[in-house]
Amino acid sequence: MSTNGYSNWAVDMADVGAIYPFQGSEVLMVIVGVAFWIGWHRIQFVREREHLEKARHTGDEEKVKAQLERY
Template sequence: MGNTWAVDLADVGPVYPWMGLEVIMVLVAIALWILWHIVQIREENADYADDIKKFGSKEAIKKALDDHPV
């Protein structure tokens, strides 16, 4: 029972893993978030292009969506 947290944490050392890599991890997370958006936009644009080929025009797509019962 000799362990206690009532000490100066500067003397304890790292209290969690990967200490000092916080900035790098945030930059990686932001890069992955931006990459996800780029991939998502490309996929949605490809789906939209397929719909235009299928229905013929933007107006036909709008009409198909408006006429479709919910």
């Protein structure tokens, strides 16, 4: 099966060019990758903030303040 149109590989490889799939879509892949990366970080920040807010409200607030004032 050939995805690049070559049926015979007995050619000068310098003239062949790129032989990987999805040739020409590198810019699109970079844009999708960066968007995924930023979205993943946004989701992580939101979830972590929710977790920290929940942890902040657990326990006795007066005991926490007393322990923090010791240091």
